[in-house]
Amino acid sequence: MEFLEHATRNLFFTGKGGVGKTSVACATAVRLADAGKRVLLVSTDPASNLDEVLGTPLEHHPTPVPSIPNLFAMNLDPEKSAAEYRERMVGPYRTLLPAAAVASMEEQFSGSCTLEIAAFDEFSHLLGDATATSQFDHVIFDTAPTGHTLRLLTLPSAWSGFMESNTTGTSCLGPLAGLQTQQALYQDTVHALSDPKITTLVMVTRAEATAFREAARTSGELKALGVDNQHLVINAVFQATDMSDPFAVAMQRRGEKAIAEIPDVLKDLARTLIPLTAGGVLGVAALRDFGRTSKASAQPAAAQQELRPPGMQRNELPSSLAAMIDDLAAPGHGVILAMGKGGVGKTTVAAAVAVALADRGFEVHLSTTDPAAHIAAAVAGQTLANLTVSRIDPVAETARYSNEVMQNAGAGLDESGKALLAEDLRSPCTEEIAVFRAFADAVAEGTNRFVVLDTAPTGHTVLLLDSALAYHREVTRQTSGMPEAVQNLLPRLRDSDFTRVLIVTLPEATPVHEAAQLQRDLRRAEIEPYAWVINQSLSPLKVTDPLLIERQRNEARYINEVVSQQAIRTALISWQIEPPVGRAALNHAIAGELGL
Secondary structure, eight states: OGGGTTOOSEEEEEOSTTSSHHHHHHHHHHHHHHTTOOEEEEEOOTTOOHHHHHTSOOOSSOEEOTTOTTEEEEEOOHHHHHHHHHHHHHGGGTTTSOHHHHHHHHHHTTSHHHHHHHHHHHHHHHHHOGGGGTTOSEEEEEOOOHHHHHHHHHHHHHHHHHHHHOOSSEETTEETHHHHTTHHHHHHHHHHHHOTTTEEEEEEEESSHHHHHHHHHHHHHHHHTTOOOEEEEEEEEOOOSOTTOHHHHHHHHHHHHHHHTOOHHHHTSEEEEEEOOSSOOOSHHHHHHTTSOOOOOOSOHHHHHHTSOTTOSGGGSOBOTHHHHHHHHTTSSEEEEEEOSTTSOHHHHHHHHHHHHHHTTOOEEEEEOOTTOOHHHHTTTOOOTTEEEOOOOHHHHHHHHHHHHHHHTTTTOOHHHHHHHHHHHTSTTHHHHHHHHHHHHHHHGGGTSEEEEEOOOHHHHHHHHHTHHHHHHHHHHHSSSOOHHHHTHHHHHHOTTTEEEEEEEOSSHHHHHHHHHHHHHHHHTTOOOOEEEEEEESTTSOOOOHHHHHHHHHHHHHHHHIIIIIOSSEEEEEOOSSOOOSHHHHHHHHHTOOOO
16 A cells, blocks of 8 residues: 555545445554554544454544554544533533533533534544644544545534634534634644645545545545645455456456546546455454455365355345335335445435336435435436436535524524524534435425435434434524424334335445444334345356455355344345446346346
8 A cells, every 4th residue: 555655644544435444444554553653543433343343342542452562443432522522511510500500501512513513522632632642653544434524624624714703602502612712723633634744635435436436526625625645545446367257357347447537636646556355354364464466266166156155046045126116115105215334335226216116107206315425327317207316415405494594583683693693503513404404304205205315324324313302402492493394204214104214235244234233223213124135246146256256155144144133124136237327227236137
């Protein structure tokens, strides 16, 4: 990995969900630690899987990783950060003020913004306060999927600017005094992010057109923030060994085409190519080998097929997604949510279901809450009159929400009151409230047609669903009442006749285990998933390339785990020769056709 030749102190890893940021970040941390450097590896992802990759239970503070003496790792826990932040703000007043006043302060610091600013506050200490990590030679940030990462990176400037322009001393966070004392730290954080001598931003992507487009957008936005020291990692590059295998040839050709057509903004970046691995990157041994040429078994293809576990013959695999469409269509209306880890193919599944329902004559609205949406590309060329496609645009929704609040809550205010409300609405967290409301509005549409939602990656989605009470406090503070769509959101999501949740995963360790955690979170919220969809599986295919056979063989345990331990219903979508873009390709994919 070329960026390690002159590694800066801070290394950020970002990119579209599912491209392998955690694997690359962990492998980087192991290499630096093996070279004698003291390394701190930090995950800022709400859906972190550092524990599984490193094989070590991690805490909210630096935890030593056994077998790698110089490596420490930690997960930033937003809930713990919020509790600690809230106590720092409220604690000093507990013995000085009446209980009612303390309770009021606690309520002020229980809004949706507190969770975000608390996590950012801790992030800033790690990046902007040199003394906080002075015992380490390198600090590596395994960041969340792109939309969350960009928000995290823009917060230093956003909060700093908001505090400078806010003259009232209050915000949706309550009194700003706690934030104002941190302004110097936040400015140091901005400086650290943009200083090429101490920080490198490593964009991880795959040799896929959509991933490259997302990386190009990320690169441009980061440069606009002054983060110019960028390196591009193209992960999981496949090189066919058996040129008689049409799937191997197609996989290699697709990657080569994507690299040849890489966006101009990425062409001049220094880059590292990492080969596709035969199995999951779990454990220290796999991390030490990561990035080196992948060597599949040298056994003949026929001998390797004999090693394939029992129960993985094609007629014994889960049914195609098409077999579920009639059941999904039976109510005649409602909401279908495609949920899961970033990069598992939620967009493909959502688009395929929407097209299949529209083909049956139903009115269908296909939309997304994902900041890194690609749903328009998935349904390219559609001419179905009863299918509408949209995206919940954070910028547009924030403007709409802010205008509504000013018209309603601001109508009876004097000029100073309106100025205070306008400043409150300029705080960065207003966007989260606006997007949440748009999500609720989209779900409400399911009362008279089908709404298919391609939701954001797992951690963001769960936080979105969990934010109902925080949103309630915010919206009733700023407006006169709770919108009907928000009031009925959780009952609708919990109604299995109205909402069907499809958990989308890949036949690999991390996606399956993160999907299992998502299912547990949903069940705690009294939302029962309808089915699991295992996407991009090699198991139904007659492959002969040694690496693909080995990957195919590795899929078996995870398919069995889903079917036998996790899912009430399971559907399987095979890897396709051509990308599943457009009506015909989507129909082929969900019907279980192999694309030959």
